[in-house]
Amino acid sequence: MSRSLIFAYPGDLSLRTGGYAYDRKVTEGLRSLGWTVNLMPLGDGFPVPSKATVQSASKMLSALPDETLVVIDGLAFGVLDAWATAEAARLKIVALVHHPLALETGLSETEQTRLRTSERAALSSARHVIVTSPMTAREIAANYGVEAPRITVALPGTARAEFAPADNSVPKIFSVGTLSRRKGHDILLSALKSIEDLGWEATIIGSKTLDPATGVELSRRVAELDLTDRVHLAGEVDDPKGYFAGADIFALASRYEGYGMVFAEALSHGLPIVACKAGAVPDVVPADAGILVSVDDADAFGQALRRLLTDPAERKRRAIAARQAGAQLPDWPETAQIISDTLDRIS
Structure with missing residues (x-):
């Protein structure tokens, strides 16, 4: 046939x-x-x-x-x-x-x-x-x-990932999403500012050209918050697997997701997640693998990041849960x- x-x-x-x-x-x-x-x-x-x-x-x-x-x-x-x-x-x-x-x-x-x-x-x-x-x-x-x-x-x-937990001396926070309003990178930046007293580095991967106005605004915001030395807007990359593998925490403050493939990929890499109760995200990210806060709540997002950064044991527990969930996808x-x-x- x-x-x-x-x-x-x-x-x-x-x-x-x-x-x-x-x-x-x-x-x-x-x-x-x-x-x-x-x-x-x-x-x-x-x-x-x-x-x-x-x-x-x-x-x-x-x-x-x-x-x-x-x-x-x-x-x-x-x-x-x-x-x-x-x-x-x-x-x-x-x-x-x-x-x-x-x-x-x-x-x-x-x-x-x-x-x-x-x-x-x-x-x-x-x-x-x-x-x-x-x-x-x-x-x-x-x-x-x-x-x-x-x-x-x-x-x-979700592609099966080789799992080797990162253990960076300075924790690496990783995010993936087009630089658009829906992805909530403005909320992530505000949250990162609220934890600037802690040690961390952050990388955000995503197109700067699909929504040029938002891309420019986010670059300006990084400078205004005096985070240029700690937050890297990396633009598009051919293959983000290395970034996932080298990260300690995945964070994305999307205001809505129809599914959220990057959350599934973070799970498969065993990354604890900080995200928002938005669209399908609660269906994708199990409660024991991620901390979900209300949409547009930068304070709560920052507090969730602080929890993971200051409690390595909790971070490890959630990483294990993430890996287990990722294996079922x-x-x-x-x-x-x-x-x-x-x-x-x-x-």
């Missing part, structure tokens, strides 16, 4: 973000399972594309033959509602939702309403919806009108198999 699909995506698939990493790993995994996966770039600017980009993307998708199986990344799909409604009966449309668009940080109430309305309409036209966490499944079932039988949860895979072949089985049923 021929197994083929179109995978349609917005922007640049090579970007080093969790969502694009998921897309790359899944398409690779599907190919290894015998699927022919044809990539279809839909253009830039999503989820706020120009009218011309929407028209171009819709035209490309509408040119597909009847009964084509097409998987569309949710960053684009959520605003292609008019196209999805028109083509739902002719094509086998599957949406891949990393997290609902309206839950992005910094949107106005008007923008949230517009995105929620368009994504709800788009998802109602999909044959099936694949999500990356149980939390996102609950969200779209409760607020986007998608019945549970039309939803499949396929957790991101699915790998990428398991994730691809779940999605493959779902697509087989649809096609």
Whole structure:
């Protein structure tokens, strides 16, 4: 039996973000399972594309033959509602939702309403919806009108890590996330300032260009807080594994996560975690492996870091718990198999 699909995506698939990493790993995994996966770039600017980009993307998708199986990344799909409604009966449309668009940080109430309305309409036209966490499944079932039988949860895979606990004389705090408002690096910086009396060094990895204004502001903030000698904004790196392996604590103050692949990776490296009770983070980070505080509470975030820095025994206990949790996470072949089985049923 021929197994083929179109995978349609917005922007640049090579970007080093969790969502694009998921897309790359899944398409690779599907190919290894015998699927022919044809990539279809839909253009830039999503989820706020120009009218011309929407028209171009819709035209490309509408040119597909009847009964084509097409998987569309949710960053684009959520605003292609008019196209999805028109083509739902002719094509086998599957949406891949990393997290609902309206839950992005910094949107106005008007923008949230517009995105929620368009994504709800788009998802109602999909044959099936694949999500990356149980939390996102609950969200779209409760607020986007998608019945549970039309939803499949396929957790991101986590590569197995070689485990060698770091024991740095000066503890290293590590964070990964695009320099954007949602990732909460401003909160992390304020928290680090509150513990400047302790010994530590911090490295933050993440693109400075996807949200240039926030990138510039964070660089300025590091200087204003007089943390230039202790906090390194490293930008993008090809492979962060060495940073994970060399760290003592993982810290990320995200205001929302549809899953949080970097938290899973931190677990697999046996790192105790400080994070926020945001989105799917409590589902990913076990209570014995991480300390979770309220969103935007820099004081509590700093206190959690202080606990781990001043109590090596607690840090070790949480590191062991993290490693145990990381060993239970699915790998990428398991994730691809779940999605493959779902697509087989649809096609």
